[in-house]
Amino acid sequence: MNINRWCCGTALFVLCTASYPAFAQSHTTQVVSEDSAADIIVTARRVEERLQDVPISITAFSQQQLANRNIVSAGDIAIYTPSLSTNSRFGAEKTSFAIRGFNQDAGAAPSVGVYFADAPAPRVVSSTAAGNGAGPGSFFDLQNLQVLKGPQGTLFGRNTSGGAVIIVPQRPTDALEGYVEGSLGNHELRRIQAVVNVPVADTLRVRVGLDRQTRQGFMKSVSGIGPSHFNDIDYWAGRVSVVADITPNLENYTVGTYSKSDTNGSLPRVFACNRSQAATSALVALQCGQVDRGSDRGFHTGEAGLLPPFQKVEQWQVVNTTTWVPADTLTIKNIFAYSQFRESTRGTVYGENLEIVSGPNAGTNAVRVFSNPFPGLNTASGATLTEELQFQGSALGDRLTWQAGAYMERNTPLGFAGIVSTNTASCTGTDAFLGCGPFTPAAGAPAATTTLTARVNKYYLQDYALYSQATFKLNSKLSVTGGIRYTWDRYQLTSRQMNYAPVPPTANPPVGYCVDGFRFGSRGSATNPGTLTVEQCQTHLTGHSQAPTWLIDLDYKPVEDVLLYAKYARGYRQGQLKAEGYGQEAFEPEKIDNYEIGLKTSWRGAVRGTFNIAGFYNDFSNQQITAAGFLRTPGTTPAQLIVNAGKSTIKGIEVDASITPFHGFTLDAAYAYLDTDVKSLTVPPPDIVFSAITLSGARVGYPLTYSPKNKLTVTGTYTLPLPEGYGKLSVGVTYSHIDSQYANYQDTPAFLAGAIPYDYGKLPALDLVNLNVNWGSVADMPVDLALFVTNLTKRKYYNATFGGYPSFGIEGGAVGEPRMIGVRLKYRFGN
Numbered sequence: 097m098n099i100n101r102w103c104c105g106t107a108l109f110v111l112c113t114a115s116y117p118a119f120a121q122s123h124t125t126q127v128v129s130e131d132s133a134a135d136i137i138v139t140a141r142r143v144e145e146r147l148q149d150v151p152i153s154i155t156a157f158s159q160q161q162l163a164n165r166n167i168v169s170a171g172d173i174a175i176y177t178p179s180l181s182t183n184s185r186f187g188a189e190k191t192s193f194a195i196r197g198f199n200q201d202a203g204a205a206p207s208v209g210v211y212f213a214d215a216p217a218p219r220v221v222s223s224t225a226a227g228n229g230a231g232p233g234s235f236f237d238l239q240n241l242q243v244l245k246g247p248q249g250t251l252f253g254r255n256t257s258g259g260a261v262i263i264v265p266q267r268p269t270d271a272l273e274g275y276v277e278g279s280l281g282n283h284e285l286r287r288i289q290a291v292v293n294v295p296v297a298d299t300l301r302v303r304v305g306l307d308r309q310t311r312q313g314f315m316k317s318v319s320g321i322g323p324s325h326f327n328d329i330d331y332w333a334g335r336v337s338v339v340a341d342i343t344p345n346l347e348n349y350t351v352g353t354y355s356k357s358d359t360n361g362s363l364p365r366v367f368a369c370n371r372s373q374a375a376t377s378a379l380v381a382l383q384c385g386q387v388d389r390g391s392d393r394g395f396h397t398g399e400a401g402l403l404p405p406f407q408k409v410e411q412w413q414v415v416n417t418t419t420w421v422p423a424d425t426l427t428i429k430n431i432f433a434y435s436q437f438r439e440s441t442r443g444t445v446y447g448e449n450l451e452i453v454s455g456p457n458a459g460t461n462a463v464r465v466f467s468n469p470f471p472g473l474n475t476a477s478g479a480t481l482t483e484e485l486q487f488q489g490s491a492l493g494d495r496l497t498w499q500a501g502a503y504m505e506r507n508t509p510l511g512f513a514g515i516v517s518t519n520t521a522s523c524t525g526t527d528a529f530l531g532c533g534p535f536t537p538a539a540g541a542p543a544a545t546t547t548l549t550a551r552v553n554k555y556y557l558q559d560y561a562l563y564s565q566a567t568f569k570l571n572s573k574l575s576v577t578g579g580i581r582y583t584w585d586r587y588q589l590t591s592r593q594m595n596y597a598p599v600p601p602t603a604n605p606p607v608g609y610c611v612d613g614f615r616f617g618s619r620g621s622a623t624n625p626g627t628l629t630v631e632q633c634q635t636h637l638t639g640h641s642q643a644p645t646w647l648i649d650l651d652y653k654p655v656e657d658v659l660l661y662a663k664y665a666r667g668y669r670q671g672q673l674k675a676e677g678y679g680q681e682a683f684e685p686e687k688i689d690n691y692e693i694g695l696k697t698s699w700r701g702a703v704r705g706t707f708n709i710a711g712f713y714n715d716f717s718n719q720q721i722t723a724a725g726f727l728r729t730p731g732t733t734p735a736q737l738i739v740n741a742g743k744s745t746i747k748g749i750e751v752d753a754s755i756t757p758f759h760g761f762t763l764d765a766a767y768a769y770l771d772t773d774v775k776s777l778t779v780p781p782p783d784i785v786f787s788a789i790t791l792s793g794a795r796v797g798y799p800l801t802y803s804p805k806n807k808l809t810v811t812g813t814y815t816l817p818l819p820e821g822y823g824k825l826s827v828g829v830t831y832s833h834i835d836s837q838y839a840n841y842q843d844t845p846a847f848l849a850g851a852i853p854y855d856y857g858k859l860p861a862l863d864l865v866n867l868n869v870n871w872g873s874v875a876d877m878p879v880d881l882a883l884f885v886t887n888l889t890k891r892k893y894y895n896a897t898f899g900g901y902p903s904f905g906i907e908g909g910a911v912g913e914p915r916m917i918g919v920r921l922k923y924r925f926g927n
Contacts, residue, residue: 135147136156136158136240137240138150138154138156138240138242139242139262139264140152140154140242140244140262141251142251142486142499143488148657148659148696148697148698148706148708149659149696151577151649151651151659151661151663151694152244152245152246153179153244153245153246153692153694153708153710153712153750153752154242154243154244154245155176155177155179155180155242155243155245155752155766156240156241156242156243157176157240157241157242158239158240159237159238159239159240159266162235162238162241163870163882163920164813164826164828164868164870164882165811165828165830165866165868166866166868166884166886167235167241168235168287168309169188169191169232169235170182170188170191170193170229170230170234171184171188171191171895173241173243173261175809175830175832175864175866176766176809176811176830176832177243177766177809178750178766178767178768178807178808178809179195179196179243179245179259179748179750179768179770179807180193180194180195180243180245180261181193181194181195181199181802181803181804181837182194182895183199183200183802183839183895183896184362184895184896184910185839185895185896185898185910186202186362186441187327187359187361187362187407187441188327188329188362189231189232189331189357189359189407189409190229190409190439191229191230192206192208192228192229193206193208193210193229193258193261194207194208194258194801194802194803195207195208195243195245195246195258195259196245196246196258196259196712196714196746196748196770196803197258197744197746197770197772197799197800197802197803198257198258198259198688198746199258199793199800199801199802200228201720201721201722201738201793202222202223202722202736203221203222203223203672203674203675203676203736203738204669204672204674204683204720204738205228205254205255205669205670205672206219206228206229206255207255207256207257207258207669208256208258208259208260208261209248209252209253209255209256209259209260209261210228210229210230210260210261210263211252211260211261211262211263212230212234212263212265212353212413212415213263213264213265213351213353213415213417214415214417214431214433215413215415215431215433215435215482216433216480216482216505217229217230217231217435218411218413218435218436218437218478218479218480219437219478219480219505219507219557220437220439220476220477220478220507221476221478221507221553221555221557221672222439222475222476222513223467223476223515223551223736230261230263231355231357231409231411232309232329232331232333232355232357232409233307233309233331233332233333233334233353233355234263234333234355235263236289236291236305236307236333237265237266237289237291237303237305237307237335238263238264238265238266239264239265239266239267240264241261241262241263241264242260242261242262242264243259243260243261243262244259244260244261244262245258245259245710245750246258246259246665246690246692246712247259247645247665247666247667247688247690248260248665248667249581249645249646249647249665249666249667249668250563250565250579250580250581250645250646250647250665251565251579251647253503253559253561253563253581253583253645254559254561254583254585254643254645254668254669254670254685255668255669255670256667257667257668257669257686257688265335265337265351266291266303266337267303267337267339267349268293268294268295268301268302268303268337268338268339269293269295269301269303269927270295270298270301271293271295271926271927272293272294272295272926272927273292273293273924273925273926273927274290274291274292274293274924274925274926275289275290275291275922275923275924275925276288276289276290276922276923277289277290277920277921277922277923278920278921278922279309279918279919279920279921280918280919281311281884281916281917281918281919282915282916282917282918283311283312283313283314283916284310284311284312285309285310285311285329285916285918286309286310286311287307287308287309287310288306288307288308288309289305289306289307289308290305290306291303291304291305291306292304292305293926298341299340299341299342300338300339300340300341301338301339302336302337302338303335303336303337303338304334304335304336304337305334305335305336306332306333306334306335307331307332307333307334308331308332308333309329309330309331310328310329310330311328311329311330312325312328313325313326313327313328313359313360313363314327314396314911314913314914315327315362315363315365315396315397315398315911316394316396316397316398317363317397317398317399317400318393318397318398318399319399319400319401319449319461321399321400321401321402321403321449321461322360322400322402322403322404322405323360323400323404323405325360326360326361326362326363326398326400326405327360327362327363327911327913328359328360329357329359330357330358330359331355331356331357331358331359332354332355332356333353333354333355333356334353334354334355335351335352335353335354336351336352337349337350337351337352338350338351345420345421345422346418346419346420346421347418347419348416348417348418348419349416349417349418349419350414350415350416350417351414351415352412352413352414352415353412353413353414354411354412355409355410355411355412356408356409356410357407357408357409357410358406358407358408359406359407359408360405360406360407361405361406361407361441361442361443362407362443362910363398363400363405363443363447364398364444364445364446364447364898364908364909364910364911365390365395365396365397365398365447365894365908365909365911366383366386366387366390366398366399366446366447366448366906366907366908367387367390367856367907367908367909368387368856368901368906368907369383369384369386369387369905369906369907370383370901370905370906371384373905377905378537378538378541379450379520379537379541379544380905380906381537381538382450382451382452382462382537382538383448383450383464383904383905383906385450385451385453386399386448386449386450386451395892395911396892396911396914398447398911399447399448399449400443400444400447400449401444401447401448401449401450401461401462401463401466402442402443402444402463402466402468402523403523404442405442405443405444406440406441406442406443407439407440407441407442407443408438408439408440408441409437409438409439410437410438410439411435411436411437411438412435412436413433413434413435413436414433414434414435415431415432415433416431416432416433417429417430417431417432418430425489425490425491426487426488426489427486427487427488427489428485428486428487428488429485429486429488430483430484430485430486431482431483431484431486432482432483432484433480433481433482434479434480434481434482435479435480436477436478436479436480436510437476437477437478437479437480438474438476438477438510439474439475439476439477440469440474440475441467441469441475442466442467442468442469443466443467444463444464444465444466445464445465445466445467445517445898445900445908446464446465446898446900446904446906446907446908447908448463448464448465448906448908449461449463450462450463450464450537452522452535452536452537452538453538454538454539455536455537455538455539455540455541456536457522457535457536457537458539460522460535461522462520462521462522462523462535462537462544463518463520463521463523464519464520464900464904464906465517465518465519465520465733465900465904466517466518466521466523467515467516467517468515468516468517469514469515469516470512470513470514470515470516470550470552471516471527471529473511473512473513473514473552474510474511474513475513475514475515476513477509477510477511477513478507478508478509478510478513478555479507479508479509479510480505480506480507481505481506481507481508482503482504482505482506483503483504483505484501484502484503484504485501485502486499486500486501487499487500487501494569495568495569496566496567496568496569497566497567498564498565498566498567499564499565499566500562500563500564500565501562501563501564502560502561502562502563503559503560503561503562503563504559504560504561505557505558505559505560506557506558506559507555507556507557507558508556509553509554509555509556511554512552512553512554512590512592513552513553513554514550514551514552514553514592515550515551515552516529516548516549516550516551517548517549517551517733518532518546518547518548518549518733519545519546519547519549519732519733520544520545520546520547521533521534521535521546521548521599522534522535529548529596529600529601529606531600532546532548532599532600533546533599533600534546534599545730546599547595547596547597547599547729547732547733548595548596548599548600548601548608549593549594549595549596549611549732549733550592550593550594550595550596550630551591551592551593551675551676552591552592552593552630553589553590553591553592553675554589554590554591555587555588555589555673556586556587556588556589557585557586557587557672558585558586558587559583559584559585559586559670560583560584561581561582561583561584562581562582563579563580563581563582564579564580564581565577565578565579565580565647566578566579573652573653573654574650574651574652574653575650575651576648576649576650576651577647577648577649577650577651577663578646578647578648578649579646579647580644580645580646580647581644581645581646582642582643582644582645583642583643583644583645583668583670584640584642585640585641585642585670585671585685586638586639586640587638587639587640587670587671587672587673588636588637588638588639588673589635589636589637589638589673589675589681590634590635590636591634591635591636591637591675591681592630592631592633592634592635593610593611593612593633593635593675593676593678594608594609594610594611594628594630594633595608595609595610595611595619595729595732596608597609597626605629605630606629606630607626607627607628607629608626608628609624609625609626609628610624610628610632610633611633611676611678611727611729611732611735612633612635612678612679612785613678613728613729613784613785614678614679614783614784614785615635615678615679616633618728618784619729637673637681637682639671639672639673639682640671641670641671641684641685643668643685643687644666645665645666645667645668646665646666647663647664647665647666648663648664648665649661649662649663650662650663657697657698657699657700658695658696658697659694659695659696659697660693660694660695661692661693661694661696662692662693662694663690663691663692663693664689664690664691664692665689665690665692666687666688666689666690667686667687667688667689667690668685668686668687668688669685669686669688669720670685671683671684671685672738674736674737674738676725676735676736676737677725677735677737678725678727678735678785678786679783679784679785680725680737680739680780680783680786683720683738683739683740684718684740685718686716686717686718686719686720686740687716687717687718688714688715688716688717689714689715690712690713690714691712691713691714692710692711692712692713693710693711693712694708694709694710694711695707695708695709695710696708702758703755703756703757703758704755704756705753705754705755705756706752706753706754707751707752707753708750708751708752708753709749709750709751709752710749710750711747711748711749712746712747712748712749712750713745713746713747714745714746714747715745716742716743716744716745716746717743718740718743719740719741719742719743719744719794720738720739720740721738721739721740721741721742721777721791721793721794722736722737722738722791722792722793722840723736723737723738723739723741723779723780723789723790723791723792723793724736724737724789724790724792724842724903725737725785725786725788725789726786726787726788726789726790727785727786727787728784728785728786728787734903735786737789739779739780739789739791740778741777741778741779741780741791741794742774742775742776742777742778742794743774743775743776744772744773744774744775744794744800745772745773745775746770746771746772746773746800746803747771748768748769748770748771749767749768749769750766750767750768750769751765751766751767751768752765752766753765753766760814760815760816760817761812761813761814761815762812762813763810763811763812763813764809764810764811764812764813765808765809765810765811766808766809767806767807767808767809768806768807768808769805769806770799770803770804770805770806770807771799771805772799772800772803773797773799774794774795774796774797774798774799774800775796776796777791777794777795777796779791790842790902791841792840792841792842792899793840793841794841795841798838798841799837799838800838801837801838801839801840801841801857802837802838802839803837803838804834804835804836804837804861805835806833806834806835807832807833807834807835808831808832808833809830809831809832809833810830810831810832811828811829811830811831812828812829813826813827813828814826814827814828821875821876822874822875822876823871823872823873823874823875823876823877824870824871824872824873825869825870825871825872826869826870826871826872827867827868827869828867828868828869828870829865829866829867829868830865830866830867830868831863831864831865832863832864832865832866833861833862833863834861834862834863835861836858836859836860836861837858837859838857838858838859839857839858839859839894839896839897839899840857840897840898840899841857841899842857842899842901842902842903856897856899856901856907856909857897857899859893859894859895859896859897860893862891862893862912863889863891864886864887864888864889864891865887865888865889866884866885866886866887866888867883867884867885867888868882868883868884868885869882869883869884870882878923878924878925879921879922879923879924880920880921880922880924881919881920881921881922882919882920882921882922883917883918883919883920884916884917884918884919884920885915885916885917886913886915886916887912887913887914887915887916888915889915890914890915891912892911892912892914893911893912894909894910894911894912895909895910895911895912896909896910897909897910898910
């Protein structure tokens with residue numbers, strides 16, 4: 097048996113899979129054209145299958161479709177995938193995903209798994225949602241990209257309650273080939289990609305790729321503090337893949353990736369202040385002054401208030417897959433992966449820059465809340481090791497296909513990582529401590545209360561699982577699938593949480609008191625004096641969770657191109673520890689029961705097309721909700737908590753359709769209706785540490801965050817009838833609509849009493865238009881030329897707001913990209 101037929105080079109999930117043994121593609125490159133959606137090959141069940149034969153709601157893109165739609169970053173996927181939303185609050189490099197209303201909160205495990213070359217993305221626990229996603233340079237030289245919707249707990253394990261995003265890199269082929277591609281655009285966009293594929297020998301193939309992109313930031317700072325532009329792009333990404341046929345039945349596939357991004361970070365735009373407090377608070381008056389200054393400037397203009405700002409992200413990963421086929425009915429596969437992730441970020445949280453115009457500090461600037469790496473440490477870091485052993489086979493003349501296996505994952509810290517943050521300070525230095533101190537906001541006003549807080553942590557995560565799944569064909573048209581997985585999670589946290597007083601610290605090393613009054617006692621007590629170092633505030637906590645996940649699925653194929661399915665699946669998002677809990681660190685797992693029915697159809701002939709529809713209903717219990725814990729210590733920034741507070745229902749409909757009514761024209765449409773309803777919430781009561789706890793992630797009777805009720809994407813592509821020898825010229829226009837949606841809630845007592853007219857957590861409805869012109873094989877040469885325009889109509893919008901109005905009287909938002917224009921030129925060589 098030739099290994100070329102059996103080794104699945106594009107199988108991508110790090111957990112077990114589906115209905116067939118993992119048989120691989122040949123060494124030739126698979127090419128999927130724009131008008132062959134019915135024949136797109138996906139690996140959603142860890143084997144290669146036609147998209148239309150898989151009983152899962154999936155949106156899939158070939159590499160050509162990704163290029164034609166100018167999908168170059170994680171945020172771009174959501175434009176073309178209605179059930180998918182993205183949160184770029186902490187920068188485009190750290191975009192997190194939400195599918196069907198299942199979101200990732202800072203400090204919690206992801207609810208959408210991201211996988212690359214059979215392995216999960218590097219996992220990190222961070223207060224800024226670092227890691228766990230698709231980093232810079234992930235979207236070049238791919239075979240395809242797949243978005244799976246709904247719980248994938250049996251095949252993919254925990255933390256895929258919303259679904260999964262699968263990135264399948266192009267495997268080495270048996271041809272000498274490659275390409276060089278360059279892009280130019282406004283905002284000084286510069287990008288170059290280069291890929292070369294070399295068949296070193298009949299049994300050894302190598303593929304090497306490089307992606308380099310820079311772009312000036314579209315957010316302009318006019319404060320004169322630090323750089324003039326933010327939200328910039330500046331990264332390197334490289335990839336090396338090697339396939340070795342060790343024997344005719346034994347193959348080894350290794351892929352290594354590296355990326356490094358070094359930018360100024362993102363600059364939020366301050367757009368609201370609590371004017372009812374401005375008359376009585378000099379500090380709020382300064383905030384309103386910034387809002388007023390910004391009203392006379394462009395929408396993509398803000399004020400940096402901290403020097404120097406930066407965002408640095410570095411990660412690398414090696415995935416090794418060994419596949420052995422000892423018999424036609426048995427495949428054994430081992431998947432090993434190791435990765436490291438490091439991130440360091442400094443910047444203001446709300447984009448504030450408070451210009452002091454009177455009093456003893458006149459002529460200086462201040463910020464309300466900033467985040468800065470603890471001196472000598474990263475903001476977040478970690479190493480991830482995964483190991484999976486799979487057994488896949490068939491029996492009874494292929495009527496029964498099965499698989500079973502074991503999975504292990506270990507996440508270990510690369511030393512301590514953490515931040516120093518402030519609640520109101522005047523910072524003139526470039527260090528976490530130096531130059532940051534109290535200030536007087538105006539003549540005659542009291543000095544602003546200033547606190548510097550250090551939060552330094554080490555997170556350890558372990559996961560073990562056993563699984564099995566099988567499909568039995570009851571007859572030629574009807575099949576039943578059943579699968580079960582049992583997962584054991586262990587997590588540990590070593591935490592150092594400290595407030596410094598006085599500010600700035602005068603001792604070296606700086607001293608202060610422990611924030612955790614639950615364990616160390618109140619400030620000033622014998623056990624918690626103001627003379628401690630951060631090492632003396634250390635605590636060590638452990639926790640665990642475990643749960644089964646399962647799948648029962650019934651498939652019916654009355655004819656070849658029609659599939660009906662009904663399934664019930666259990667999803668599970670693990671519990672974890674949140675360092676700022678101070679007695680409430682631990683939160684429990686979420687549980688999701690998903691009921692889904694679907695129809696997939698395709699037709700050929702003069703009019704070709706596909707039509708897929710899925711309806712789903714979810715019971716969502718023990719929901720992990722973001723909360724703000726207001727510490728009893730005056731002047732301190734509220735702690736960010738995760739609490740099990742809610743029960744919700746999620747129901748909706750997803751439609752993906754494509755039709756080619758006549759030669760040269762294709763219309764693609766995707767629609768999602770999502771009805772999420774928070775049924776009940778339980779707010780933890782005050783305790784000796786927290787004077788109040790308020791929920792920012794949900795509100796009873798309202799939808800979940802990042803869950804627009806209606807989302808529609810329509811793409812029309814027309815290929816011009818050029819004479820033979822001129823190439824293929826197509827024009828594509830995409831229109832997308834997103835209903836209004838909530839980014840956060842802040843149910844403070846003042847809001848609930850009607851004293852604060854706060855609705856800044858709600859993002860307005862948004863309509864975007866993108867344009868792509870693609871000329872393939874220009875004049876019959878191996879050259880492709882493309883023109884792209886995103887946000888053609890120059891819509892001004894926020895893709896996140898931050899929830900600071902009730903706590904600080906100021907609100908800022910992450911600004912969406914303006915119109916971007918660019919051209920791409922690609923030269924192909926070889927086959």
